[in-house]
Amino acid sequence: MKDLQALREQLSRLDVELLEMVARRQAIVAEIGRVKSSAGRGTRDYAREKEVLELARRTARRVGLDEDVGEEMFRLLIRASLAAQELDKVTSQGVGSGKRALVIGGSGQMGQWFVRFLDAQGYSVEICDPQPARSTHVRFPSLAESPLTHDLIVVAAPIHQTVDVLEQLAERQPSGTVFDISSLKGPLAGALQKLRAAGCHVTSIHPMFGPDTELLSGRNVVFVDLGDPQATAVVQELFASTMVEQVNMSLDGHDRAMAYVLGLSHAVNIAFFNALSQSGEQVEALATLSSSTFDAQMDVASRVAEENPYLYFEIQSLNAHSPRALVTLLNAVTQVAGRVLDGDEQGFVDLMAQGKAFLARRPEDRP
Ligand SMILES: C=C(O[C@@H]1C=C(C(=O)O)C=C[C@H]1O)C(=O)O
Numbered sequence: 001m002k003d004l005q006a007l008r009e010q011l012s013r014l015d016v017e018l019l020e021m022v023a024r025r026q027a028i029v030a031e032i033g034r035v036k037s038s039a040g041r042g043t044r045d046y047a048r049e050k051e052v053l054e055l056a057r058r059t060a061r062r063v064g065l066d067e068d069v070g071e072e073m074f075r076l077l078i079r080a081s082l083a084a085q086e087l088d089k090v091t092s093q094g095v096g097s098g099k100r101a102l103v104i105g106g107s108g109q110m111g112q113w114f115v116r117f118l119d120a121q122g123y124s125v126e127i128c129d130p131q132p133a134r135s136t137h138v139r140f141p142s143l144a145e146s147p148l149t150h151d152l153i154v155v156a157a158p159i160h161q162t163v164d165v166l167e168q169l170a171e172r173q174p175s176g177t178v179f180d181i182s183s184l185k186g187p188l189a190g191a192l193q194k195l196r197a198a199g200c201h202v203t204s205i206h207p208m209f210g211p212d213t214e215l216l217s218g219r220n221v222v223f224v225d226l227g228d229p230q231a232t233a234v235v236q237e238l239f240a241s242t243m244v245e246q247v248n249m250s251l252d253g254h255d256r257a258m259a260y261v262l263g264l265s266h267a268v269n270i271a272f273f274n275a276l277s278q279s280g281e282q283v284e285a286l287a288t289l290s291s292s293t294f295d296a297q298m299d300v301a302s303r304v305a306e307e308n309p310y311l312y313f314e315i316q317s318l319n320a321h322s323p324r325a326l327v328t329l330l331n332a333v334t335q336v337a338g339r340v341l342d343g344d345e346q347g348f349v350d351l352m353a354q355g356k357a358f359l360a361r362r363p364e365d366r367p
Contacts, residue, residue, distance in 0.1 A: 042243075056071050101118045104165055106133055115133070115137060123152065148174035148176070152234070159311075171198075174200060177231045179204060201230065216242040216243050221247070223236060224251050255319050258319060266312055
């Protein structure tokens with residue numbers, strides 16, 4: 001019998017070969033990306049992905065592997081191919097080549113995301129932020145010290161600071177296209193209007209994804225046009241080579257939706273982890289008894305707990321539609337508790353049936 005050491009060395013050689021093969025796969029994927037791009041075809045091809053996954057399952061079965069392992073491996077590989085093809089396309093289209101961009105709040109998390117994104121587009125990117133940036137971009141520590149001669153100005157600051165920044169921009173009247181990325185638009189309405197009135201080109205977007213996002217397939221960016229379609233078109237063009245879904249909304253429609261999409265889901269999770277922490281139960285003991293629902297809920301709640309609490313407070317407190325969403329939540333919790341405490345089985349079953357019917361209307365096929 002071979003010794004453990006020898007077997008592990010054999011395995012490591014195989015692991016290296018596996019990764020070399022993945023790299024060869026990626027090289028072919030890159031070529032496919034260029035062929036699709038020059039033929040004007042989209043990056044993502046769901047029918048082809050289905051074939052690839054079916055082949056993975058069939059092959060896994062044939063060689064005595066778990067089919068799910070085969071499929072999971074290829075889901076990961078497809079994600080990697082899509083991310084690489086997307087970045088390649090963004091880079092090769094180079095809509096920012098020869099142009100300059102300023103990212104206000106460029107040292108923050110979403111600010112850094114925009115710095116990388118605009119870099120990939122070929123923009124020459126500068127940052128305005130009092131905090132040092134991780135990158136080597138030219139940085140101005142304050143807006144007063146920043147020249148505003150850029151083609152594009154991104155405002156990626158906390159919501160209350162965004163208002164200030166927009167007002168300062170309205171005074172200095174930059175000629176480039178200005179856009180903010182705030183999670184709420186109502187609090188900015190007045191400042192955005194001032195910028196418009198000052199004759200600036202301005203639009204507003206809300207990227208519905210976090211700063212760790214590499215692949216934009218299946219993600220949304222909400223565009224709120226403020227009456228300057230040319231400014232909106234400039235920013236839409238930035239995302240044209242990605243797989244992001246572009247959604248148009250009005251300023252108020254955006255905030256109303258966010259009271260539920262962000263506000264309600266954050267509030268439910270904050271209430272969930274606080275109910276648990278105030279229950280007197282030990283989290284270690286609960287975790288060993290975990291059920292699939294509890295585990296899934298704990299995962300979401302844990303992610304929420306890691307987020308920036310100041311931003312989360314802004315998202316609740318600065319949205320004019322929050323009170324309605326929060327009262328709806330209180331009523332819903334009271335209804336569940338009421339029907340349980342009253343022993344109202346039919347009422348409880350009805351609540352679940354209503355929810356099921358509502359959720360069934362959700363479009364499927366989220367990647
Ligand atoms: C490689 C391609 O691009 C994407 C990636 C795929 C893959 O990694 O197998 C499959 C389909 C596409 O969504 C392709 O179109 O073939």
